Amino acid sequence: MYRRDYFLNETQRLAQAIAKMLGLKAAGDKPDEVRQVYNEVLNDEYEVKEADLLAFSNDEFVRWLHQKRFSEAKINTLAQLLYYSAEPFGNDDLTLNKLQKTITLLDLLEQEHHMQLFENISKRQLIQQYLKQHGA
Structure with missing residues (x-):
């Protein structure tokens, strides 16, 4: 019971962070605040700085x-953060770099955690199109 509550609270907290980031992005005039939430x-x-993560x-x-x-x-939230x-x-x-790490996270979710979400399948397709267009 406690473990389930912990995961529910964790999921809600992370979803709120993504929602805040997306809300600020949608406003369009607050790139510094978006970056601040992301960092x-x-x-x-995750106890990591973006520069270290991307390195x-x-x-x-x-x-x-x-x-x-x-x-x-x-893992799913980190994929969403990197994508957005x-x-x-x-x-x-x-x-x-961010999109390649997003693909790695989506692979990990699918292969090791047997988790596939329609939203992630759609993002994977968009990323793969981007990678094809940019020769990566």
Whole structure:
């Protein structure tokens, strides 16, 4: 019972952070606040700075994820954070790095946690189109 409540609270807290970030993005005139929410969530929930997260090679990233033993909710939230922070998709290395890590997270959810969400399938298709267009 306590474990279930913990995961429900964790999921709600992370969903609220994403909703806040998306709300600020939708307003369009608050990029600094969006970045602040994004960085706060990375720091508070994942204990990592964006620069460190993006510096990981794919293998290092997967090892870090396994070491941290994040719940499915946290892995999914990290995928959403990276995806939304990359929008709108530019033709640059930062966007490419974020989207490649998002794909890695979606793979992890599907292969190790047997979790597939329609929203993630749609995001995967958009990312794969982006990667094809930009030769990655």
